[in-house]
Amino acid sequence: MTITHRLPQERRITGTFPGPKSAALTERRRKAVSAGVSSLVPVYAADADGGVVVDVDGNSFIDLGAGIAVTSVGASNPAVAAAVTEQSTHFAHTCFTITPYEGYVEVAELLAELTPGDHEKRSALFNSGAEAVENAIKVARLATGRDAVVAFDHAYHGRTNLTMALTAKAMPYKTNFGPFAPEVYRMPMSYPFRDEAGLSGVDAANRAILAIEKQLGGDQVAALIIEPIQGEGGFIVPAPGFLPTLSAWATANGVVFIADEVQTGFARTGSWFASDDEGIVPDLMTLAKGIAGGLPLAAVVGRAELMDAVHPGGLGGTYGGNPIACAAAVASIAQMREHDLAGRARHIEEIVMPRLRALADATGVIGDVRGRGAMLAIEFVRPGTAEPDADITKRVAAAALEAGVIILTCGTYGNVIRLLPSLVIDDALLLEGIGVLEDAVHASQKGNTP
Structure with a gap:
């Protein structure tokens, strides 16, 4: 697959988080947007391409959500x-x-x-x-x-x-x-x-x-x-x-x-x-x-x-x-x-699933690893049980975001992290994002952040 990306495909977090421009927008939003409309992350997008979202303060996030499986061909695919x-x-x-x-x-x-x-x-x-x-x-x-x-x-x-x-x-x-x-x-x-x-x-x-x-x-x-x-x-x-x-x-x-x-x-x-x-x-x-x-x-x-x-x-x-x-x-x-993006989804599963299974084996807080193609998930449980653990799920998502990776949660019990990367994300960027997720799980397992 050869797709030329318009934006650098990199993770980059500078200064305070969220940055001042995002903080200002949050204040404007509070006065104008219904409280019933919530957002997962406290930063505001200014640009997006391939596997990254760049916020108004210039931070570049690895996007493992793709707008909930929407921007599969990239958020600003040139042909589209x-x-x-x-x-x-x-x-x-x-x-x-x-x-x-x-x-x-x-x-x-x-x-x-x-x-x-x-x-x-x-x-x-x-x-x-x-x-x-x-x-x-x-x-x-x-x-x-x-x-x-x-x-x-x-x-x-x-x-x-x-x-x-x-x-x-x-x-x-x-x-x-x-x-x-x-x-x-x-x-x-x-x-x-x-x-x-x-x-x-x-x-x-x-x-x-x-x-x-x-x-x-x-x-x-x-x-x-x-x-x-x-x-x-x-x-x-x-x-x-x-x-x-x-x-x-x-x-x-x-x-x-x-x-x-x-x-x-x-x-x-x-x-x-x-x-x-x-x-x-x-x-x-x-x-x-x-x-x-x-x-x-x-x-x-x-x-x-x-x-x-x-x-x-x-x-x-x-x-x-x-x-x-x-x-x-x-x-x-x-x-x-x-670009055979169905084949690309299978490739994403091939390179990510072993990392998720190894993470489950190493930590004891992941009860199940599942999914197909570029629709993958880990379900968090309290160690030694099948009891859902929504708290660690929230900590992991928050820690990953502060480190520059957008991941989504889901599940009836609020204890599942789902991975929905763009199908045109570069392998290196994807695996870097998975590495951040791994670090967040290890740190959050101890009640800390990376």
């Missing part, structure tokens, strides 16, 4: 920037539901080509992952004439009313925001680290299926929605056989199987989609994040007979499939192909 500039010189908006344009059609054609299965497909474009999930549920309910929707423990599907109902974690996503949309039912997930010993993926799926059939009846369920690898819930990779067994049951019972690949999609796990890794062909897929190089774009793509069941005007929105975002998506997908 050129496509955005070119489209913006013609028109920024017409609303596809008023005056359509080719870019929307081209994105839909690419999605039909790239997503699993050789069946006829249709797509509808939206603005965010939550909006895509909402519309996938609408399609499933209309097409089946049923109401019930099955989601899973540890799931995260968004912050709108329906997607909060689908999401498992209360704080900060759901607390005091109810009542939520009805006819949503939660079933047990396959969580190999926390399941009883010996529970296979097939057994875990049958456990969920039995609960669905007893509590609901398969013929009452419109859709089953699941993340092939759960994101906010803790990067939980289900045991082999779990997803194929659920998919087969859904097909046999006329239930629409929806794969929420908002975070796992677009080369992140080492394939175009995590469903490919599992050998499943979803009826519908929800996509966003990495699709458009940082611009807001999302999609529902799936079987033509489902997507075309919706009456004209039933799907859409003022900004859905914005022409500039579509141009960015076409360019981003081309970059993924040109």
Whole structure:
């Protein structure tokens, strides 16, 4: 892979942290921005490229979050920037539901080509992952004439009313925001680290299926929605056989199987989609994040007979499939192909996973190391137990940031660090970031900072 980066790919922290310009912006923000909108780091971005984010005080951070798996091709990929500039010189908006344009059609054609299965497909474009999930549920309910929707423990599907109902974690996503949309039912997930010993993926799926059939009846369920690898819930990779067994049951019972690949999609796990890794062909897929190089774009793509069941005007929105975002998506997908970023994700796993496993062996505070491709995680526990340890997780993230590395936390118990680097990050920079993480774990294990 040969990509020329515009910014130096280096970690550089100078002066106080956060710097004076970031501190001033924080004060301005306090007076203007809702307290309900929080940020993980106390510094403000001025530039970003490749695997680094540069703040307003000139500090350069190694970015192992990529805007939560969004800037997979880099935060300012030159091909994406050129496509955005070119489209913006013609028109920024017409609303596809008023005056359509080719870019929307081209994105839909690419999605039909790239997503699993050789069946006829249709797509509808939206603005965010939550909006895509909402519309996938609408399609499933209309097409089946049923109401019930099955989601899973540890799931995260968004912050709108329906997607909060689908999401498992209360704080900060759901607390005091109810009542939520009805006819949503939660079933047990396959969580190999926390399941009883010996529970296979097939057994875990049958456990969920039995609960669905007893509590609901398969013929009452419109859709089953699941993340092939759960994101906010803790990067939980289900045991082999779990997803194929659920998919087969859904097909046999006329239930629409929806794969929420908002975070796992677009080369992140080492394939175009995590469903490919599992050998499943979803009826519908929800996509966003990495699709458009940082611009807001999302999609529902799936079987033509489902997507075309919706009456004209039933799907859409003022900004859905914005022409500039579509141009960015076409360019981003081309970059993924040109540089084989799925292969790059597999390479990232190959060089990072051994370091994470060695760290777990050396410290005794990491209960599980898991993930796939460039979607990797470590789960912190109290030594000698499986009890979640959210405190050390926070200390590690804070220590890494002060040393110049942005890492994200997640998990139902707040005890997971997730790694989502850009797929174009240099090996040397990536491994330097992992080294900082290792130092932070060792120091934080002792209650100190590096």
